[in-house]
Amino acid sequence: MNNLKNHWPFVLLVMAVAATVLIVSRSVMSGMAIQEVTAYADSIAAISILGTALAAFLAYRQTVAATRNRTTYEQIARQVSDRDVLIFVDASRNIREIYEKPISYSELVEDHKAKVKLRIKKLKAAEELRVNGGPFDRTDYENVLSLLNYYESLAVGIESGALSEEMVKVWWRTTYVRDFGDYKHFIRDARMVEGANPSAFTEYEKFADKWAETEEEYELIKMPD
Numbered sequence: 092m093n094n095l096k097n098h099w100p101f102v103l104l105v106m107a108v109a110a111t112v113l114i115v116s117r118s119v120m121s122g123m124a125i126q127e128v129t130a131y132a133d134s135i136a137a138i139s140i141l142g143t144a145l146a147a148f149l150a151y152r153q154t155v156a157a158t159r160n161r162t163t164y165e166q167i168a169r170q171v172s173d174r175d176v177l178i179f180v181d182a183s184r185n186i187r188e189i190y191e192k193p194i195s196y197s198e199l200v201e202d203h204k205a206k207v208k209l210r211i212k213k214l215k216a217a218e219e220l221r222v223n224g225g226p227f228d229r230t231d232y233e234n235v236l237s238l239l240n241y242y243e244s245l246a247v248g249i250e251s252g253a254l255s256e257e258m259v260k261v262w263w264r265t266t267y268v269r270d271f272g273d274y275k276h277f278i279r280d281a282r283m284v285e286g287a288n289p290s291a292f293t294e295y296e297k298f299a300d301k302w303a304e305t306e307e308e309y310e311l312i313k314m315p316d
Contacts, residue, residue, distance in 0.1 A: 155252075163258040166245070170262075176241065182234035187273050193315070194235075194273060196280030203232035235277060239292055242267060246294035256298075264302045271299035272311030279315055 170176055190198065207230065229237075245263065248254035260267075271278075278296070282289045296314075303309045 159253065159255050160258060162253055163255040166254065167258070167262050178229065179234040179237035182229065182231065183238040183270065186231050186235060192273070193276035196277045199232040199235060199277065203230040206230045235274060238270065239274060239278065239295065242270065243292050243295045246298045249298065250294055260302055268299050268303050268308050268312060271295060275312060275314055
């Protein structure tokens with residue numbers, strides 16, 4: 092069945108050609124003159140054009156779907172191999188254990204400011220971005236923001252048709268929903284900061300809500316007042 096589905100454009104094209112041949116052959120076999128057969132030319136041409144157009148449309152859809160699946164797979168592969176992604180994903184897991192819930196936006200911001208000040212001092216002392224060959228540690232705020240931006244980018248990719256929702260959901264659903272629940276207070280407070288985007292992470296929120304399956308999950312992702 093899958094093989095037939097993948098070859099629908101070719102099947103339709105063959106059917107269009109077969110229909111054209113059948114019409115002509117039956118007309119000839121019934122003793123119709125060539126002049127009479129040509130009277131069906133418009134119908135024959137219409138069938139051929141329709142079949143070819145439909146075959147081309149289905150071929151286009153298959154190409155788009157294949158490209159979308161390939162892009163989604165590359166995104167999944169990046170999530171399990173890209174060092175930067177692994178760092179902020181792992182860090183966000185540790186943050187859930189370190190900070191008392193609900194995880195406070197202001198608390199992470201204060202921690203971030205303190206560490207940035209320390210980072211600046213080290214930069215001035217070292218006069219370069221890297222010290223002893225290694226990068227400075229990212230703050231908890233930066234790691235959480237990177238994680239949320241990453242999830243938002245997945246949602247935007249799905250919404251635009253660039254990524255396969257089915258594949259993303261199979262791979263990320265559980266952590267996608269759980270992470271939104273764990274950082275919903277952070278998201279709410281981030282939207283309320285003066286000068287911030289009040290609709291930040293709305294695409295992420297939409298798919299977290301869409302993919303929640305149990306009452307516990309729906310309660311987990313419910314935004315606080």
